Every structure is written in structure tokens, then in C-alpha cells.
Amino acid sequence: MAVLDEGNRYGQIQIEKKDRYCSDDIGVDPVSWTPDPFDLEVFTMPKSRPPYPAEYRNKIVELARAGRAIPEIAAQFEPTEQTIRNWVAQADRDAGKRTDGVTSAEREELTRLRRENRQLKLEREILAKAAAWFARETDKIPDKGSNS
Secondary structure (H helix, E strand, C coil): CEEECCCCCCCCEEECHHHHHCHHHHCCCCCCCCCCCCCCCCCCCCCCCCCCCHHHHHHHHHHHHCCCCHHHHHHHCCCCHHHHHHHHHHHHHHHCCCCCCCCHHHHHHHHHHHHHHHHHHHHHHHHHHHHHHHHHHCCCCCCCCCCC
16 A cells, blocks of 8 residues: 655555555555564674683683694684684793794784784874974964965
């Protein structure tokens, strides 16, 4: 049951709510739990899960170093095989047994330095804009649009 809205200057058709379900065509009212396709909310999965506690990771690494097979550990506990392999490799780097990557302490320092660098760049940009504004206000630098 489409109704033409006479006040609509573009002649668009307005659809009443019961037309969405086509209850007149079928002869049966929709069940109360039938989702309305126009009112659906989109739920997305989180991009990542919270990290496992360090104690839990250390116990899994100890099990792998004790000789248990990684697929067996992965089947018994939640982390995947690759996650467990990554934890063992990182533990070896932290212990000095491997040199093919950065240690956890180095990674934390890099993260801190990158954050600090980003903050300093932002502060420098703000100060440059403030200095330019103050210079224009004191008429030491003519406006860009003037021909003087």
C-alpha cells in the first residue's frame, strides 16, 4: 500500500511500515520477532581481543620449553599454535637466545619514543602557527594577500 505524498515536490513515494513486510500480499501478519530490514543495526567483531596476561603467556612458554608439542598445547588451551610459537620466540629474544628481532624492552622503548616524537611534532606545529599569528598581529609580516 504505497501512498503518494502530495506535499512532496519530487513525487517520491512514501511507504507505510506495514508495506515493508508485504502483509497485505501474503495475508499473514509477520511474526513479532521477524527483523525489520530497515531497522537493522550492524554489529562488528572487535579487531583484536585483549592481550593474555603475562603470567598465562609465561606458563604456556614453560610448557613448550618443557617438551610438550605446540599443537597439543594449542588444543588444550585457547591460543593458536602460531600465537604460542610467537610467544616462545619472543621469550627467547628477551632471554638473549635469539637476535632476529627486538626484545620486549626495546619494543616498549620504541613505542614510547614514537609517541613522544608524535607529540613533539604536534607541539612544534602549534607553536609555528602561533608565531605566525602573533607576527601578523604585530604587523611585522604583511598579510599574504597584500601587495606591499
